[in-house]
Structures are given as structure tokens and as C-alpha cells.
Amino acid sequence: MDDEPLSDWAERRDAKIGRLRAVPLVPGEGAKGSHLNPDAPRVIQRWNGYAWEPHGFASNLxxxxxxxxxxxxxxxxxxxxxxxxxxxxxxxRKPR
Known part of the structure; x- marks a missing residue:
């Protein structure tokens, strides 16, 4: 099995820091697809390298x-x- 060097993995992980995602605030388990409730409010989350943390709020999709x-x-x-x-x-071209 070919193991990836830890430095390559850490570089890939660090490249994702600051990425944003929108999660609908709807009752039920887990995040749902954005197209299912376009009028539902969204919480904007930011990836800090270890977990998604609250970053902002949006009123709809x-x-x-x-x-x-x-x-x-x-x-x-x-x-x-x-x-x-x-x-x-x-x-x-056509001949003249």
C-alpha cells in the first residue's frame, strides 16, 4: 500500500481552510440539499481546518x-x- 507523505496531506488540508458552505435551517436530521427548500434560511459555515464553524446567516438560497x-x-x-x-x-471556399 502506498502511503501519502504527511506533508502532502497537510498541504491539501490547509488549502481548504476558509472554504464556505451554506446549510439550510430546517427541522430534521442533518444537512439537506439546497434545492429542496430554496426559501429556508441558511447558516453560512466556514471550515477552520478541523471543523465547520458558524460564519454568517442568509435569509434564503x-x-x-x-x-x-x-x-x-x-x-x-x-x-x-x-x-x-x-x-x-x-x-x-467556393470558387468565384
Whole structure:
């Protein structure tokens, strides 16, 4: 069995520190899928390297997504219009 060096494992674990997740506050056991109760309030949790700790609160799924994915809220960069085809003699061009 090939064991992974402890330093590689610790590096992978440390890369996840600060990760956020949203957990619905609904009655029942454990976390549920986010799509099941989109209007339910969410608690935002942050991974500290050992356990999930409370970090914030969101009123619904849409508000939680704005907290979790702020880069998705920025408008995309302007894309230039495609250039029209120029005349040419390539194999795919029709002869004139």
C-alpha cells in the first residue's frame, strides 16, 4: 500500500481552510440539499481546518449564493464582435 507523505496531506488540508458552505435551517436530521427548500434560511459555515464553524446567516438560497459565489455577481468582460469572413482561396471556399 502506498502511503501519502504527511506533508502532502497537510498541504491539501490547509488549502481548504476558509472554504464556505451554506446549510439550510430546517427541522430534521442533518444537512439537506439546497434545492429542496430554496426559501429556508441558511447558516453560512466556514471550515477552520478541523471543523465547520458558524460564519454568517442568509435569509434564503439566493442570498446564500451571493455570499458563497461573489465572483458570479461581477459582470462578464465585454466580448468583441466576430470578424466577418475575408475572401480567400482555401479549400473550404467556393470558387468565384
Amino acid at each position: 439566493a442570498a446564500a449564493k451571493r455570499i458563497l459565489y461573489p465572483e458570479a455577481m461581477t459582470p462578464p468582460a465585454a466580448v468583441s464582435a466576430p470578424q466577418p469572413l475575408r475572401s480567400g482561396t482555401g479549400k473550404h
